[in-house]
Amino acid sequence: MMNLDLSFYNWDVISNFVVKGFYFSIMLTIVATIGGVLFGTVLALMRLSGKKWLDAPAAIYVNGMRSIPLVMVILWFFLLVPASFYAAFGSVGSNYRSEISAVITFIAFEAAYFSEIMRAGIQSIPRGQVYAGQAVGMTYGQNMRLVVLPQAFRNMLPVLLTQTIILFQDTSLVYAIGAYDMLKGFETAGKNFGRPIEAYLLAAVVYFIMCYALSWLVKRLHKKIAIIR
Amino acid sequence: MGSNWDWQVFLQDPGGKFPTYWQWMLSAWGWTVSVALLALIVALVLGSLIGIIRTLPDSPWLVRFGNAWVELFRNIPLLVQIFLWYHVIPALVPVMKGVPSFVLVVLALGFFTSARIAEQVRSGIQALPKGQRYAGMAVGFTTPQYYRYVILPMAYRIIIPPLTSETMNIFKNSSVAFAVSVTELTMFAMQAQEETSRGIEVYLAVTGLYVISAFAINRIMAFIEKKTRVPGFIVSASGGGGH
Numbered sequence: 072m073m074n075l076d077l078s079f080y081n082w083d084v085i086s087n088f089v090v091k092g093f094y095f096s097i098m099l100t101i102v103a104t105i106g107g108v109l110f111g112t113v114l115a116l117m118r119l120s121g122k123k124w125l126d127a128p129a130a131i132y133v134n135g136m137r138s139i140p141l142v143m144v145i146l147w148f149f150l151l152v153p154a155s156f157y158a159a160f161g162s163v164g165s166n167y168r169s170e171i172s173a174v175i176t177f178i179a180f181e182a183a184y185f186s187e188i189m190r191a192g193i194q195s196i197p198r199g200q201v202y203a204g205q206a207v208g209m210t211y212g213q214n215m216r217l218v219v220l221p222q223a224f225r226n227m228l229p230v231l232l233t234q235t236i237i238l239f240q241d242t243s244l245v246y247a248i249g250a251y252d253m254l255k256g257f258e259t260a261g262k263n264f265g266r267p268i269e270a271y272l273l274a275a276v277v278y279f280i281m282c283y284a285l286s287w288l289v290k291r292l293h294k295k296i297a298i299i300r
Numbered sequence: 301m302g303s304n305w306d307w308q309v310f311l312q313d314p315g316g317k318f319p320t321y322w323q324w325m326l327s328a329w330g331w332t333v334s335v336a337l338l339a340l341i342v343a344l345v346l347g348s349l350i351g352i353i354r355t356l357p358d359s360p361w362l363v364r365f366g367n368a369w370v371e372l373f374r375n376i377p378l379l380v381q382i383f384l385w386y387h388v389i390p391a392l393v394p395v396m397k398g399v400p401s402f403v404l405v406v407l408a409l410g411f412f413t414s415a416r417i418a419e420q421v422r423s424g425i426q427a428l429p430k431g432q433r434y435a436g437m438a439v440g441f442t443t444p445q446y447y448r449y450v451i452l453p454m455a456y457r458i459i460i461p462p463l464t465s466e467t468m469n470i471f472k473n474s475s476v477a478f479a480v481s482v483t484e485l486t487m488f489a490m491q492a493q494e495e496t497s498r499g500i501e502v503y504l505a506v507t508g509l510y511v512i513s514a515f516a517i518n519r520i521m522a523f524i525e526k527k528t529r530v531p532g533f534i535v536s537a538s539g540g541g542g543h
Contacts, residue, residue, distance in 0.1 A: 138468070138514040139507055140475035142486050147507070150499045240377035246479060247490070254380060268391050271383045275376050282375035 079269040084260050092256025095170060099252065100239045103177035107238075108231065110178060111185030116215065118190055129186070136183035142247050148176040149248045169250035173242075181238055188230050192223035229293040236285050240278065253277070309498040310505070321492055321502075328488035329509050335405055335474040335484060336513075340467060342410025343417050350414060351421025352447065366418065373415035378476050382408045386480045405477040413470055420462045424455035457528055464521035468514050475510075485509060 117129035136144065149172045157164035157171060164171060196219050204214035224231075243254040251259075254274055261270025310322040318324035353359070354366035373381070385408040390396045396404075428451060436446025475486040489506040493499040 135511075138472075138511050140472040140486065140510060142475040142478065143489065143503070143507055143510065146486075146489060146493075147503055150493070150503065240375075243377040243379045244476065246379060247486075254377070258383075268388050271380070271388050275380050275384055278377055278380055279372070279375045283371060286375065 075269055076266055079264055079266040080273060088260035089253060089256040092251050092253040095251060096242045096253040099174060099177055099242045102174055103181050103238055104235045106178035107181030107185045110182035112189045114182060114186035115189040115193060119193060133183045133186050136180055141180060141241055142244055144180045145176050145244060145247050148172050169248045172248060173245040173250045184234055188227050188234060192227035193219060195226050196222050229289055232289045236282055240282060305501060306498060307501055309496050309501050314495060325488055325505060328483055328485045331482060331484040332474050335477055336471045338406045339409035339413060340470050342406060343413035346414035347417025348421050350418035354422045355425045370415045370418050373412055378412050378473055379479055381412050382476060382480055401480045402482055405480060405482050409473055416466055420459045424459035425451055427458055428454055460525045467517050467521060471513050
């Protein structure tokens, strides 16, 4: 049995290395969730439009994204997003190329998964709701925005949040392009102090506590919503 | 971009173990398939065990152990789990010191996926009507017997659809092995891209192989589902999430 050096676990190490990565992981999760749900809802509406020229490209996009490993998608975007795009962000663009690329990748990738959730949510709304909206003279847009989507979103909230927890875990994969996320923060701290084992252990504990707490909250929310309905 | 594609990059010599890049790539595909299939076996065995003990009657401690297992392996990112197997466990458990990284990745991916399969096995068993269990008891079966002859044959049929997507997930998740230098497809893609600067050609070929693998699994599982179908028994189960 090897001795762990517990003095590694102090606030200086955490604040100098981990906090910066922690902020990026959280930011990436939030931005990718919001962007992914918005883009995913558009994809879901395209697939449910009943028009082939809208349905087919959305289906290819969603199924394509879902059959490729996330790591490959991360590599693809890092390769393909042109330098001129990063230049638009000025000095931030040149210093945080991996991070910007990661944000775009996660919005594009998660949209495929969120669109499947939103599609199931929209399909769970009884047809009568749509007819009722049409009967009071709503346009397609009004009907979706005021009647169908709010209910679909609410029905799917627990599933959307569970997907967000998976997304948070997946943010660790930006390792592939060297973006500085929470895991990278722990790893860098471990390397700098020659204590990689303590660093990886603490990373696992922190990820576990965050994901466990979040999934516990989602479970409670699920029960609450179930009672109201 | 299409005009300056150069597919002959695959005929170049990477200057190592393999005479050409395409031979290296096929070997990498072999590693991807090996990691995924071996991890699937680990995950199926462990996941079935854990899933079953979570449904056993009158065994609260086994149920608690099963629940803890699922929570532990579900709430830590796969990449972190791979680092734990690769960096931490060999340091803390001397027996694991000489184990090659290929084996560690198989164990990491297998244990990670076992939590998801345990969850599916449990929900498959609980989806069966209680009467099935009672019927088994009524004809005098012991607990192992009625699991073996009554419950599990139906439960596994119910969960074939989520098991299909989990099997496809295992193939996709095997890409994370790049992080501990197992030369599977993603590792190949990263290295070949760096060496040849022909990223688009390399990534397209690798992505194509992943898509072919996913499609093949989908067909194989559909075949198994068709072959094992019980006439008159309509199976329905929710699809698996995640990726």
